[in-house]
Structure formats: structure tokens, C-alpha cells
Amino acid sequence: MAERADAVTCWPGRIAAALVAVLVLGTLLAVALRAEAGRGLGPAEWSAIRFTLLQATLSALISAGLAIPVARALARRRFFGRRLLITLLGAPFILPVIVAVMGLIAVFGRSGLVNVVLRWLGWPEVSVYGLHGVVLAHVFFNLPLATRLILQGWQDIPAERFRLAAQLGFGPRDVFRTLERPMLARVLPGAAAVIFAICLSSFAVALTLGGGPKATTVELAIYQAFRFDFDLGRAALLACVQIVLVGMAAVLALRLSGRDSFGAGMDRALRRWDAETRALRIVDTLWIALAALFLVLPIALVLLDGLPGLAQLPLSVWRAAGVSLIVALGSTALMLCLALPICLAAASGRGRLEAVGLLGIAASPLVIGTGLFIVIYPIADPFRLAFPVTAVVNAVMALPFALRIMVPPVRDVVQGYGRLSATLNLRGVPWVRIVLLPRIRGSLGFACGLTAAMSMGDLGVIALFADPETATLPLQMYRLMGAYRIEAAAGAAVLLLALSFGLFWLFDKGGRGHADA
Amino acid sequence: MKYLSIAAGLFAATSAVADTPVLTIYTYDSFVSDWGPGPAVEKAFEETCGCDLKFVGAGDGAALLARVKLEGARTEADIVLGLDTNLTAAARETGLFADHSVTAEYAFPMGWNDAQFVPFDWGVFAFVKNADLDAPTNFRDLGASDLKIVIQDPRSSTPGLGLLMWVKTAYGDEAPAIWEGLADNIVTVTKGWSESYGMFIEGEADMVLSYTTSPAYHLIAEEDASKDAVKFDEGHYMQIEVAGKLANTDQPELADQFLAFMVSDAFQSIIPTTNWMYPAVTPAEGLPKGFETLVVPDKGLLVASDKVQDIREEALAEWLSALTQ
Structure with a gap:
């Protein structure tokens, strides 16, 4: 048989995926091996599993469902400030959990804006606490991600297709049937699966907005097993449950998503002749305004609340901010080293490798952290390795998002240009540089921005490894709160928000430099 | 290259202080933060001990115990500070802690009788x-x-x-x-x-x-x-927070010295306005103004x-x- 007509090789992707699998499953194994006999899963754990599944499914379906009209509106309209809005919409996703919860409570809480207005109107108040509160918070976190992923899908339809559709006199319905529906079928399952996986490992959000122990998730059960009972066996078992659930979601999503690409275009500027009616314009405007209000308002309140605290920030907080920046950039670089090879391998037919990448969010941070501790402790001082460990774990946690963002465009490039490149004998690194990178610049920038920002805001494993001199910004923020300095902590939150967002904006803008995207 | 020179610097620094004994204390995170008692306690003890006091923060009390259990007998900690009476039984079961010989006039109502753990504050x-x-x-x-x-x-x-x-x-x-x-x-x-x-x-x-x-x-x-x-x-x-000496410590005298220092005025007078708890032993000058309210x-x-x-x-x-x- 002749050599495959591919410009890409798969073995680097296999190695990267193997590294991720070793990190996630290896740490899990380390915890399980260290365990003494525990009591296994009881009714409390099963009810936690049921609640986790319920809230994650609802959150994923609603986030992805709402993201469709918002992304469509953003794809069809060009207006002043559109780029800024798209970037701003990414903000909730990169917020540290505690900050986002405070923002949501400032809007939907007992003394929040919504209830102030309701009281003023003389209407009954609404309570945010309960399953609906959990879902609301998860939609707040994940609607932006879903919107961006789906918007990416719209932008990956070559402008020539819409031009052809317009020439054939297609209305909105025909465009939906021939172009948009196949695109959604390709993008939507993956987006929903990623969100499902994120919500699965939610803990503090679910507990706080769930209003009590009814909202116990698997991650909380792991936490309880680990520190309340020091039952490492049960912690490892629950972590396995989490991985199996995410694994099933990933397999389902990969099976559901269509593989066909729209083919390569000429990178022409997009125009939508089918959407230029007045009614559609109003509908789109409404969706954009609603989404912007829902996502930006809580953040604006966090900013407003924290600005006075900025002046009180002690030097140690600024030093921690520097530490966090370095960790964030390090994990972004690591993420790229893992994501690019996996993307290429996944794009040339090894789709299962992407599922390995998803392991990053399936894993419980507490279990990974503890596992790493058990593995590192006999060889080296974990404190010395706090930063590299945090950077690696953050990179692996961000990998699933990066893959979700980058695999579809990389697949398009491989399908569209692979054969031609192979004929020209353009392969390996020069191929990546000349053919691939310029064409996935937008996705690449978005993925890097997301990784940097997530790493910036993540409290994660550093809490297990930190000594007084090596705190990250989120850790310092928690310490301020723990020392009653609520106002200074709010100031630190603003700094954290500004830095995360700044990093995200820089990368994202760098990626979107060329196209009208 | 930069990292290499940082690493080299670290090694140089460690060897320079190798003659000074190091007392390592694991404690909860908010104790060591800039706003907690850690920095002041470190300064006060180092003035008298001729040693280097090193605090290591690990989450909160429960995370602290989990940490010590994970590390087992090989732990570098000489003292664990920040467990409370809800955790002392589990901590005792590990067999990692040694007996102490500290006695003091404790301020809390029910008195104290524990062979391994010494209280440092209560709330x-x-x-x-x-x-x-x-x-x-x-x-x-x-x-x-x-x-x-x-x-x-x-x-x-x-x-x-x-x-x-x-x-x-x-x-x-x-x-x-x-x-x-x-x-x-x-x-x-x-x-x-x-x-x-x-x-x-x-x-x-x-x-x-x-x-x-x-x-x-x-x-x-x-x-x-x-x-x-x-x-x-x-x-x-009530919550009584305690510290205990690890049986495997390589600095047993220094650890005993710290536990005795812990119930002295120098340590106890730092607690009220940094940890916002009651000192285990009321200092000679009494509680800070405001506590009477x-x-x-x-x-x-x-x-x-x-x-x-x-x-x-x-x-x-x-x-x-x-x-x-």
C-alpha cells in the first residue's frame, strides 16, 4: 500500500496524549495505592452522583442551547464594539469562582439588583438558591465558552458558501438547512460535552448557590472523603466515577459530531445577504443585548465593589501577581506543546486522542494534586516544585478547551490543504509554519488566551504546595478574605480580573489580527 | 539560564545557613499569611533561639492533618501547629506525635490534660x-x-x-x-x-x-x-487550637523550646490581634482594648x-x- 497522502505525522500527538494520560491516571493510581481499606460508596455518594449528573446535563444543554442564537446574531452582525464585546463575553469563564459567585449574588441574591427592583415594583422576591441557581451560575460561566465555540463554527464556513447561497436566492431557512445545521451538528455536541465535563467537577459554586447539602456534587464528596474521613480509597473511587462520566460524555460527543468539513475557502470577507431583513435584525440585536447584560452586569458590580480596595493592596499581593503571571505564561507554553501535536493527530483520523485530552477536566484537582504529592514526595521537596507543578496541572486542565477550539480548524486545514502540501513535499515543521499556523491563528490565540487566563485565576493545586513566599494571586486573595480584609480582597479580585482579562485580550487579539472575525 | 542561576543562588543560600539549626513548623495557611501571627512569631522566637524558624502553610486544620498523614514518619516537620480538639484524637492515632512537658495556667474554663498537644489559642x-x-x-x-x-x-x-x-x-x-x-x-x-x-x-x-x-x-x-x-x-x-511535636523530629530540644515559648507572653500577646482568637494563656498586660466588649x-x-x-x-x-x- 502506498504511503498515506498526509503532510502530518501522528507520533508526536500520541506521545503528548500519553503524557496527559499518565499524569491524570498515574496520580489517580498513586492515590488509590496509598489507600487503606475504606468504606466504599454509600447512599450519600450515590445521591451526590445523581445530583452531579442532573445539574451538569441541564447546565450543558441550556448553555449550548442559549449560545446558538447569541452566536448566530454575532456571526451575522457587524457593529461598532463587536470585537470588544466578543472578548468581554469571555470574561465570566476566566473569573475565579469565588469572585464570580459574589458577582452573581450582587445581581440575583437576596439583596441583589433583581430583588431590589422586584421589591420596588411590589412583586414577590425570587431566591437564587437551589438547582436553578446552580444552573444559572453554570450558564453564566459557560455561555461565553459555548458562544465562542459555536461562533468559531460559523466563521469556519467559508464566505464563498454564503455568497453562493445568496446567488441561489436562499432565504434564512434554506441557509440554515444547507449550511448552518450541518455546521451545528459538527460543533454543538463537542461544545456541550466540554461544558458537561466542566460542570461535573463543580464544587464551591454548586454548594453555595445550591443552598445546602442537597447540592452535594461528586467533587465535594471527594473533598469530604479526603479531609473529613481521610479515606483515600473512596476519594480515588469517586475520582474514577468522575472520569468514567466525562469519558462517556466525550465518546458520545465524538460519535455525534459529523466529520465533514465545508472545504477550504479563499479567506474572503464575509457578507450575509440572507439576514438583511428588519425582523431578523431586531431579533439579533435583542439576543446580543440580553447576553451582554447577563454576562457583563455581575462583572461590572465586582469591579465597582473592588476599586476602592485596590489602593489598600499590600506589596505581597503585587508580588503574588507577578508569580501568577509567570505561572500563567508557562502553562500556556506547555499547553501549546501538548495541544498542537494532539490536534494534528486528531485531525488526520485519530479522533480518539482528543478524548484523552478531555481527561484534564474529568480529573479532580484535589486527586491530581494529592497524587502528585505522593509521587514527588519521595524524590524531591514538593515546595521547591510548586510552580512547575502548578503550571503543568493548569496546562493539562486547559487542554480540553484548547483541543475543542483548535481541532475543528486544524482538521479543516489538514483536509483542505493536506494533499496539495503532500504533493509539494511540504511536511513537518515547515508545513506547520507555512500552511497550518497562519490558518488557525484565530483559534490558536483564543486557546492561548483562555489557558493563560484560566491558569491565572485558578487556585488549584498551589494550595497544597504553597509556602509563605510562593503564593499566587488567587491564594493571596483567599488569605486576605481569611484575615477579615474583605475590602482588600475585593481589590485583589479586581487586580486578578484585570490581569486575567489582559492576558486573554492580548492573546486573543494577536490571533484575530488578520481576518474580519 | 536564568533558572539555573536562581537554583545556584538557592543552593548557595542553603549552605550558608547550614550551621544554624532549622525548626520547621507546619501550620494552616492563614497563620503564615502576612496578616496572621506567623511573621511576628517568627521574629520573636528567632531573637531568642539562635535558630531559623520556618513556617510551612498547608490549607486549614484538616488539610494539615491529611498532609502529615501523607508524609508519615519521613515528614520534615518538627512541629505541627493548628490542629483543634476535633482532630487531636485522629492525630494521636497516627502515632507520629511525641509527649510534651509544658504546663501553664490556661485561660479557658475546662482546663487541659493532654499528653501530646499544647494549646496556643481558643475561640x-x-x-x-x-x-x-x-x-x-x-x-x-x-x-x-x-x-x-x-x-x-x-x-x-x-x-x-x-x-x-x-x-x-x-x-x-x-x-x-x-x-x-x-x-x-x-x-x-x-x-x-x-x-x-x-x-x-x-x-x-x-x-x-x-x-x-x-x-x-x-x-x-x-x-x-x-x-x-x-x-x-x-x-x-468552643474551639481549642493546639500544637504538637513530631516524634521523629531531628530538633527535639528546639521543638520543646518552641512549645514552651508558645505559652509565654511573647507569643500569646501576638495572638489576639493577628489570629483574632483568645490567647490560651492571658498575657501579663491583659487582653487588648476592645476585647472587653x-x-x-x-x-x-x-x-x-x-x-x-x-x-x-x-x-x-x-x-x-x-x-x-
Whole structure:
């Protein structure tokens, strides 16, 4: 048989995926091996599993469902400030959990804006606490991600297709049937699966907005097993449950998503002749305004609340901010080293490798952290390795998002240009540089921005490894709160928000430099 | 290259101080933060010991114990500081801790008799509210009122566990009924103390579970007298925080010296306005101004450390079933 007509090789992707699998499953194994006999899963754990599944499914379906009209509106309209809005919409996703919860409570809480207005109107108040509160918070976190992923899908339809559709006199319905529906079928399952996986490992959000122990998730059960009972066996078992659930979601999503690409275009500027009616314009405007209000308002309140605290920030907080920046950039670089090879391998037919990448969010941070501790402790001082460990774990946690963002465009490039490149004998690194990178610049920038920002805001494993001199910004923020300095902590939150967002904006803008995207 | 030179610098630094003995203390994170007692304690002890005192922060009390269990006999820690009486029995079971010989006049009501652990401060759990709010003074009336409270999850938070034990010791078999009464007053349950205290400050609840000493922070550090704690008729549950010496320490004399220093005035006078708890031994100059305004319970409640385990399991099951109905 002749050599495959591919410009890409798969073995680097296999190695990267193997590294991720070793990190996630290896740490899990380390915890399980260290365990003494525990009591296994009881009714409390099963009810936690049921609640986790319920809230994650609802959150994923609603986030992805709402993201469709918002992304469509953003794809069809060009207006002043559109780029800024798209970037701003990414903000909730990169917020540290505690900050986002405070923002949501400032809007939907007992003394929040919504209830102030309701009281003023003389209407009954609404309570945010309960399953609906959990879902609301998860939609707040994940609607932006879903919107961006789906918007990416719209932008990956070559402008020539819409031009052809317009020439054939297609209305909105025909465009939906021939172009948009196949695109959604390709993008939507993956987006929903990623969100499902994120919500699965939610803990503090679910507990706080769930209003009590009814909202116990698997991650909380792991936490309880680990520190309340020091039952490492049960912690490892629950972590396995989490991985199996995410694994099933990933397999389902990969099976559901269509593989066909729209083919390569000429990178022409997009125009939508089918959407230029007045009614559609109003509908789109409404969706954009609603989404912007829902996502930006809580953040604006966090900013407003924290600005006075900025002046009180002690030097140690600024030093921690520097530490966090370095960790964030390090994990972004690591993420790229893992994501690019996996993307290429996944794009040339090894789709299962992407599922390995998803392991990053399936894993419980507490279990990974503890596992790493058990593995590192006999060889080296974990404190010395706090930063590299945090950077690696953050990179692996961000990998699933990066893959979700980058695999579809990389697949398009491989399908569209692979054969031609192979004929020209353009392969390996020069191929990546000349053919691939310029064409996935937008996705690449978005993925890097997301990784940097997530790493910036993540409290994660550093809490297990930190000594007084090596705190990250989120850790310092928690310490301020723990020392009653609520106002200074709010100031630190603003700094954290500004830095995360700044990093995200820089990368994202760098990626979107060329196209009208 | 840059990292290499940093690494080289670290090695040079370690070898330069190799002659000075190092005493390593594992403690909870907020103890070592810039705003906690850690920096001042380190300075005060190093003035007298001719040693290098190194604090290592690891989450909170429960995470601290998990950490020591994970490291086992090979741990580098000489002392673990920051466990409380809910954890001492489990800590003792590990067999990692050595006996101490410290005696002192402790300020808390029930006295002290523990071979391995030395207390360094204590606190009293209480609901904190705005001073102008007229609040019920026991759990029954609180349950019957329509006041909103925010509490912490006993599975992830020390004060949360304190409240669980408080209700259980005060009401015994009636505890489930008390929790059922409180269910509709609880706005929400948070992962840790910081989240719920933040929610209370933002006006999301009328009262928050915290310590009787919390208003002292607002009074002394912020000159704000608008917060106070409610005195409950059934008495208040207490938390006594302790430190213990590891049996495998390579600095046994230094560790003993630190435990003795810990109950001296130099250490104890740092505690009230950095850890916002009561010092285990009242310093000669007394408590800082402002502490006299705090609520003092008529009765202090505390479960003996060897009974904690059984009561905790039962109380947690009751709590869960009352709040998940």
C-alpha cells in the first residue's frame, strides 16, 4: 500500500496524549495505592452522583442551547464594539469562582439588583438558591465558552458558501438547512460535552448557590472523603466515577459530531445577504443585548465593589501577581506543546486522542494534586516544585478547551490543504509554519488566551504546595478574605480580573489580527 | 539560564545557613499569611533561639492533618501547629506525635490534660450580626424566626463542624428537630468561612456563623462598632487550637523550646490581634482594648477529643438528612 497522502505525522500527538494520560491516571493510581481499606460508596455518594449528573446535563444543554442564537446574531452582525464585546463575553469563564459567585449574588441574591427592583415594583422576591441557581451560575460561566465555540463554527464556513447561497436566492431557512445545521451538528455536541465535563467537577459554586447539602456534587464528596474521613480509597473511587462520566460524555460527543468539513475557502470577507431583513435584525440585536447584560452586569458590580480596595493592596499581593503571571505564561507554553501535536493527530483520523485530552477536566484537582504529592514526595521537596507543578496541572486542565477550539480548524486545514502540501513535499515543521499556523491563528490565540487566563485565576493545586513566599494571586486573595480584609480582597479580585482579562485580550487579539472575525 | 542561576543562588543560600539549626513548623495557611501571627512569631522566637524558624502553610486544620498523614514518619516537620480538639484524637492515632512537658495556667474554663498537644489559642463559635439587629438567643427561637443565616459545610470547614457539634452537644437527641427548624432560615451553606463571611458583609444574610472574637476585628482594626455576636442560652461550643511535636523530629530540644515559648507572653500577646482568637494563656498586660466588649458565654461546650469521632458521624448524618428533605 502506498504511503498515506498526509503532510502530518501522528507520533508526536500520541506521545503528548500519553503524557496527559499518565499524569491524570498515574496520580489517580498513586492515590488509590496509598489507600487503606475504606468504606466504599454509600447512599450519600450515590445521591451526590445523581445530583452531579442532573445539574451538569441541564447546565450543558441550556448553555449550548442559549449560545446558538447569541452566536448566530454575532456571526451575522457587524457593529461598532463587536470585537470588544466578543472578548468581554469571555470574561465570566476566566473569573475565579469565588469572585464570580459574589458577582452573581450582587445581581440575583437576596439583596441583589433583581430583588431590589422586584421589591420596588411590589412583586414577590425570587431566591437564587437551589438547582436553578446552580444552573444559572453554570450558564453564566459557560455561555461565553459555548458562544465562542459555536461562533468559531460559523466563521469556519467559508464566505464563498454564503455568497453562493445568496446567488441561489436562499432565504434564512434554506441557509440554515444547507449550511448552518450541518455546521451545528459538527460543533454543538463537542461544545456541550466540554461544558458537561466542566460542570461535573463543580464544587464551591454548586454548594453555595445550591443552598445546602442537597447540592452535594461528586467533587465535594471527594473533598469530604479526603479531609473529613481521610479515606483515600473512596476519594480515588469517586475520582474514577468522575472520569468514567466525562469519558462517556466525550465518546458520545465524538460519535455525534459529523466529520465533514465545508472545504477550504479563499479567506474572503464575509457578507450575509440572507439576514438583511428588519425582523431578523431586531431579533439579533435583542439576543446580543440580553447576553451582554447577563454576562457583563455581575462583572461590572465586582469591579465597582473592588476599586476602592485596590489602593489598600499590600506589596505581597503585587508580588503574588507577578508569580501568577509567570505561572500563567508557562502553562500556556506547555499547553501549546501538548495541544498542537494532539490536534494534528486528531485531525488526520485519530479522533480518539482528543478524548484523552478531555481527561484534564474529568480529573479532580484535589486527586491530581494529592497524587502528585505522593509521587514527588519521595524524590524531591514538593515546595521547591510548586510552580512547575502548578503550571503543568493548569496546562493539562486547559487542554480540553484548547483541543475543542483548535481541532475543528486544524482538521479543516489538514483536509483542505493536506494533499496539495503532500504533493509539494511540504511536511513537518515547515508545513506547520507555512500552511497550518497562519490558518488557525484565530483559534490558536483564543486557546492561548483562555489557558493563560484560566491558569491565572485558578487556585488549584498551589494550595497544597504553597509556602509563605510562593503564593499566587488567587491564594493571596483567599488569605486576605481569611484575615477579615474583605475590602482588600475585593481589590485583589479586581487586580486578578484585570490581569486575567489582559492576558486573554492580548492573546486573543494577536490571533484575530488578520481576518474580519 | 536564568533558572539555573536562581537554583545556584538557592543552593548557595542553603549552605550558608547550614550551621544554624532549622525548626520547621507546619501550620494552616492563614497563620503564615502576612496578616496572621506567623511573621511576628517568627521574629520573636528567632531573637531568642539562635535558630531559623520556618513556617510551612498547608490549607486549614484538616488539610494539615491529611498532609502529615501523607508524609508519615519521613515528614520534615518538627512541629505541627493548628490542629483543634476535633482532630487531636485522629492525630494521636497516627502515632507520629511525641509527649510534651509544658504546663501553664490556661485561660479557658475546662482546663487541659493532654499528653501530646499544647494549646496556643481558643475561640468561641457564635452568630455574628449587625449591632442594631434584635436577634433570638437560642436555636429554637432562631428556627422559629424568619431571620436568614449563612453557615459553612461541616464536611469542608472547621466552623461548620463546630456548629454541628454545638447543636449536638446542646440538644443531643433533639438535634435533628433543631436542624429541621433551622432549615428554612439557612440561606445557603458555603465551602469555607471566607465565602460565608463575605456574603454576610455584602448583606446576603442577617447572621453568619463565626466567632465571638470576630467583632473585635471590626472594632480594633477598622474602628467600626457596627457588628456584634449573639449570646446563646444553651452555651457556646468552643474551639481549642493546639500544637504538637513530631516524634521523629531531628530538633527535639528546639521543638520543646518552641512549645514552651508558645505559652509565654511573647507569643500569646501576638495572638489576639493577628489570629483574632483568645490567647490560651492571658498575657501579663491583659487582653487588648476592645476585647472587653465581646460576648462571653455563660457556659462553654466542648466534646472530649476521644468522643469526637463517634458524635461527629452521627451528627453529620442527622444534619444531612434534616437539610436534604
